Amino acid sequence: MTVSPLPYPLRLTGDGVVLREWRWEDLDDLVALLDEPDIARWTLRPSPFDVEAGLAYLRRALQGRVxxxxxxxxxxxDGGKPLGEVLLFDVRADAHxxxxxxxxxxxxxRRGLASAALSLLTTFSVDSLRLRRLLLRIDRGNSASTSxxxxxxYRPAADPVIVQQAGPYGPVHLDTWEFVEGRPGPHDDRRKNVAARRYGRR
Incomplete structure (x- = not known):
């Protein structure tokens, strides 16, 4: 099944965060964000992450968006300085x-930024993109990300563990977590209320 192009440009606001497109002028902030041992450990980004790596990263990001x-x-x-990143990729339209x-x-x-951003993009993915199952691949040692x-x-899925051998800290063991639309969860009512305020639905 052909995957429809994802919307571009896109700006999502809610839960105290603004998610916006990357800009070329973000290069210095991007390098500062990604040139950090924990980022390399959990995401397999190049380490050290320098200006050259940042330029390549922004080029790939822009290409994927366009x-x-x-x-x-x-x-x-507030739409200004980048504090992190959230992304959606590997869309499988036949499986939604x-x-x-x-x-x-x-x-x-420790400011709730990751939770706010993930919640915002999850809601958009379900309500606007009509996706039914959303996946996260998280190293089993990354307790902050699983929280x-x-x-x-999101809940642990039954998918087999993914082992990647090329990590800078040795092999990486990725567990799959899933958000399934229609499955009740402890934050389901909160997510619906946020979506109603954001998209004008009641």
Whole structure:
């Protein structure tokens, strides 16, 4: 089945965050965000992450946005300085599912930014893109990320563990977490209320 291009440009606002497109002038902030050991450990980004890596990253992000193959947005408080990133990719239209990911820079953690951004993009993916199953691949040692997933209504899936051998800290073991539309969860009412306020539905 052909995948319809994902919407571009896109700006999502809610839960105290603004998700916006990456800009070329974000280069210095992007390098500062991704040149950090925990980011390399959990996301397999190049380490050290320098200006050259940042330029390549922004080129790929822009290409993916323009051709509609992915959603890749900077997490901000007010549309300005990037504090992290949230993305949606690998859309499988026949299964109505896609994969999501997120990261927050070290100075900006423990503020609820990852949860807010993931919740916002999850709601958009279900309500506007009509996706029914959303996936996260999380290293089983990344307890902070699994906490974010749980808060946003994701649960461990039955998918087999994914082992990646090329991690800078040794093999990476990724567990799959899933959000299934229509499955009740502890934050289901909150998600619906947020969606109603954001999109004008009651």
């Amino acid at each position: 051709n509609g193959s992915r959603i890749q947005l900077a997490i901000t408080a 599912e896609a994969e999501l990911g997120y990261l927050v820079g070290l100075p900006f953690r 974010v997933a749980r808060r946003c209504g």
